Amino acid sequence: MVNCLAKVTAWLGQRMFLIVLSALLIGFISPISDSAALRAIVIGAFAYMTFVTALDTSFKEFLQVLKRPVIPVWILMLIHIVSPLIAWLTGLILFAGNQSVQLGYLLGASTPIGVTSVIWTALTQGNVSIALVAVTLDTLIVPVMLPFFFKVVIGQTLHIDYVQMMVQLLLMVTVPSILGMTLHDYSREILTPVIKTAANFISKIAFFAVIFVNAAIVGPSISWDISTLKIVLITMFLVAAGYLIGFLGSYVFKDRSKETALAMIYCVGLRNISFGLVLALTFFPPPVAVPITMFILFQQPFAAMIPYLFRKINKKYLA
Template sequence: MINYLAKLTAWLGQRMFLIVLSALFLGFISPISDSAGLRTIVIGSFAYMTFVTALDTSFKEFLQVLKRPVIPAWILVLIHIVSPLIAWLTGLVLFAGDHYTQLGYLVGASTPIGVTSVIWTALTQGNVSIALVAVTLDTLIVPIMLPFFFKVVIGQALQIDYMQMMVQLLLMVTVPSLLGMALHDYSRGILTPAIKTVANFISKMAFFAVIFINAAIVGPSISWDISTLKIVLITMFLVAAGYLIGFLGSYVFKDRSKETALAMIYCVGLRNISFGLVLALSFFPPPVAVPITMFILYQQPFAAAIPYLFRKLVKGTA
């Protein structure tokens, strides 16, 4: 039974694209209303996935990255300066006069790192320590950085409960990561292959649940017409640009490795769209949320395609 489950888990790990697409499709056609219970399930699933991912990382590896935070700091620069600038300029050029869409792209590109960046980094054998440090640092600076950012760029002070948001991110990322690394270092044989196999399989199911629930919540807010189709196409470009910024940004480092590049690609490319939607719907007119909603159509499918594109690129430059 364990051998079969291990083979199934490995098969799913190599075909995450299918999990993402099926979860998106089923979510969009499912009549599920947003609720506190669903949000709790999403937070719990994220926490579990992060915990399982951290089981393969030691405190020593994490602290080595934390002592030299140049790469995570550079990731935050790409996320909170370069990406928003590109999104804002894209909105100004392609949606002249449509201030709501321009603002939507700016808000979407300014959201913090998505928790799934750690999961995808682990799935593709990237440097999980870099991803964990980047997400943790972002968790700590976002409550201070975002209000200042919107005040300067938009000229509007936002009254947001960032403390609650920070607590949620800490519960989803920081706490389970620390617990997972602690168990890794002090397990002393407790984590047998069988236990890891079961834990990894449940993690795949949790990943499906997170995408499914988010798609089900977002689906009803999409009204398909010509203007929406234009937003869909431009959003595809911006999501792809996010991953590309992470990839090109990795060339800043002379000792760049495959593991570092993958961590940067996912950390820069994957954003916390759920938070972006809450931010837009809570403090701006509803049209601002439309471009942000479209990000969910591409982020996970593109994330699943990255390993294949990365391997082809590496072979082409070898």
């Protein structure tokens, strides 16, 4: 039974694209209304996935990265300076006169690192410690960085409940990560093959559920027409550019490795789109949320395709 479950889990792990695609398609056609209970389920699923991911991560390695956070700080610079600049210029050039789309792209590219970056880094055997440190540092600087950024760029002050956001991120990332890494280092006898196999299988189900719920919530807000199609195509380019920026950014480090490159790719490429949607719908007119909504169409499918694409492009990294 355990061997069968392990084979199924391994099979799913090698075909994450199918999980992502099916979750998106089913979610888009499912009539589910947003609710506090549904959000709580998503947070719980995220926390569980992070916990299972951290079970394979050493707390000592995490502390070593935290003591020398050069790579995570560079990741944050790419996220909060390079990516927003590219998105803003893209909006100005390709959507001249359409301020809603311009702001949507800027906001989408300025949001914090997505929690799923940690999950994908682990799934592709990247450096999870780097991803965890990057997410942790981003949680600390976003309350200062994002309002300042929008004040400088568009002259608008954002009054956001960052306390609630930080609490959610603590519940989704920090607390389960510490628990998982602690078990990894000090209670390995608890983590029997049976328990780890079952935990990994359930995490795949939780991953499907998270993507499904987000797709179901976002789906009704998409109105498909010619103008939307243009936004979809440009958004696809911007999402791909985010992953590419992370990959190219890894070349800054002479001692870079496959694990470091993967962590940077996913941390720079994956954003907290749910948070971006909340900002857009709270502080801006509804059309600003349209480009941000489109990000969800490509982030997870591209994340699932990256191991295959970069294995062919650069065997040194992903062989």
